[in-house]
Amino acid sequence: MDFALSEEHIIFRDQIRNFAETEIGPLVEEAEETGVTPLQLFPKMGKLGYLGVTYPEKYGAAGADKITEMILIEELNKVCAGIAGAVSTTHSGLGIRAINNFGTEEQKQRFLAPAIKGERIAAFALTEPDAGSDAISMRTRAVKDGSDYIINGSKIFISNGTFADIITTACYTSDPKTVKRGQGISLIVVEKGMPGFTARKLHKVGNNSQETAELSFEDVRVPQENLIGVEGQGLTQVLATLKAGRLAYGARATGLAQAAYDIVFKYAHERVQFGKPIASFQANTFKLVDMAISVDIMRLMTYRGAWMSDQGMDFMKEACMVKVFASETLQQLMLNALSIHGGYGYMLEYPIQRLWRDAKMLNITEGTTEMSRLAIARELGIKVG
Ligand SMILES: Cc1cc2nc3c(=O)[nH]c(=O)nc-3n(C[C@H](O)[C@H](O)[C@H](O)COP(=O)(O)OP(=O)(O)OC[C@H]3O[C@@H](n4cnc5c(N)ncnc54)[C@H](O)[C@@H]3O)c2cc1C
Structure with a gap:
């Protein structure tokens, strides 16, 4: 058993982290305020090989493994869940996965290759x-x-x-x-x-x-x-598309949770009440520790599912489990993150409220947590009513 990322994964993580912070970070405030997706990112990311990373090199993609995709999704979500959703979850994932998996060669040339370049956007x-x-x-x-x-x-x-x-x-x-x-x-x-x-x-x-x-x-x-x-054959194609997508929810939640933890860690050490940083009050210390534990488990579960996918193993149960666990744990984590901010957490000018609002979507989309639980029940052989 090897829990370490490979050297290539670490290099990739550093590159995508740098891209997300320097190229996406400055766009977030305006995009969130106006509700307009910054479309210029698609060709930019396409040129750098950041769209549809797991698809075949033949169509201009990186042909990377699932772990690489999870790293990319986590790093993008750390900076902005909305933009990450547009370029990774929807465009690179849901939008073109069925074309890659089931489409004809002509369709791959016409739809998949331009999507990987960021020239045509998918939904x-x-x-x-x-x-x-x-x-x-x-x-x-x-x-x-x-x-x-x-x-x-x-x-x-x-x-x-x-x-x-x-x-x-x-x-x-x-x-x-x-x-x-x-x-x-x-x-x-x-x-x-x-x-x-x-x-x-x-x-x-x-x-x-x-x-x-x-x-x-x-x-x-x-x-x-x-x-x-x-x-x-659409139902089979939809289920295959959603299965891979559910795994990505582990990475999405990990990114949001890590971002919240980083913000709260800093805030709790800077904010002083009763003459001490609020991080030193045990109630807050424990919340921070619980957040760190949650991030760790989410990431491990996500990597486990990705590893199974890379080994060609069936990962339906694990994908649903990571979606349920990560998206639900995330809700409590965000409430703790807000609590540590006191009144400031409720103010729009503090970034933590955006993460809290964004996090809610994760237990609704691509199968609610209830529907994911039903899928797990079936995988476990539980008779579902
Ligand atoms: C921001 C956002 C983006 C989205 N993007 C896309 C997209 O790109 N493409 C797309 O196709 N869809 C998209 N969706 C739709 C999303 O997948 C659905 O909202 C989701 O599947 C739930 O369907 P519903 O909203 O109709 O809720 P309903 O199905 O009406 O469910 C309502 C509640 O009842 C529960 N429920 C329903 N049936 C059962 C059952 N049998 N057992 C137990 N509980 C049950 C649900 O879990 C939920 O809590 C998006 C949704 C949102 C909010």
Whole structure:
């Protein structure tokens, strides 16, 4: 058993940390205030090989291992969870993973390679107003018309949806009434500018630097070349996409938690009450210690899952476990971080409140913690009602 990062991992970590602090850091305040994602980061990161790091070198990616991806996600989230979500979780992860895993060579050249360069930005549209956790109750339909599909329906809470060039969209290609539940779903790439496709920006309480949208499809004509893989295999493709994404939540939570710990550590040593730094009061000391322990466990669980993925082992249970543990532990950690700040923690001019707001999203998206618990129960062989 080896718990040390390799020399290459350490070099990569230092590089991405430096990039995040110097190139992303200065953009955070404005992006959070305006709610506009700094799109210039996509080509910049693409040039440096920071988009889709695990995808094959053939398409311009780094062909790196999963541990490298987790390091990247943690470092980006330390600086800004919203921007990290836009460039890594959504674009490099959800948006193009199914194209990489199931797409044709032509689709990889047309969608994956430009996305890795940061020339085309990706999103992933699964959730609908009446189909969230129960995603297979979706109503969006794609009906064959000659060599095209005609798509009608709507999607909600779609990250990067306002500006994405390619939207990996889940829809029924068969009449859901005529197939078994969950069968007949396909993933189709809808492209920005296609007539009938519109996006409306939504306003959130956190992660403001990553734009979120409601999407509408009204008779959107999409060529059949944009169907990913085999028609009707969408559910398998969605589950595979979400499985890898859940692991990344460990890295996202670790990044946010480490950032909160660093802020609180400094604040608690500088703030003086009763003639002493507040870090020296046992109630605060213990909170700081508990935060450090949580960060350590989150990171270890994340690396374990990534290692399993790199060994080609099945990591479904571990990915769900890290998502539940890390995203829930993070909520308490953020409350402690706020408490140590006293009244200042509640003021918008102190950075800790942003981290607290951003953290909440982690136990909602890509399967709520409740749904992840159900998935773990199934993996454990527990009879689920
Ligand atoms: C900021 C943000 C970004 C997002 N980005 C994307 C994106 O890019 N693409 C995308 O497709 N979606 C995206 N989503 C949607 C997200 O995945 C859903 O919000 C999530 O899956 C939950 O669905 P819902 O909101 O409809 O909640 P519901 O499914 O209505 O659930 C409500 C509550 O009931 C619980 N619940 C539901 N069913 C069960 C059950 N069987 N057992 C126990 N508890 C249950 C849930 O856990 C939750 O607590 C995003 C959401 C947010 C907030």
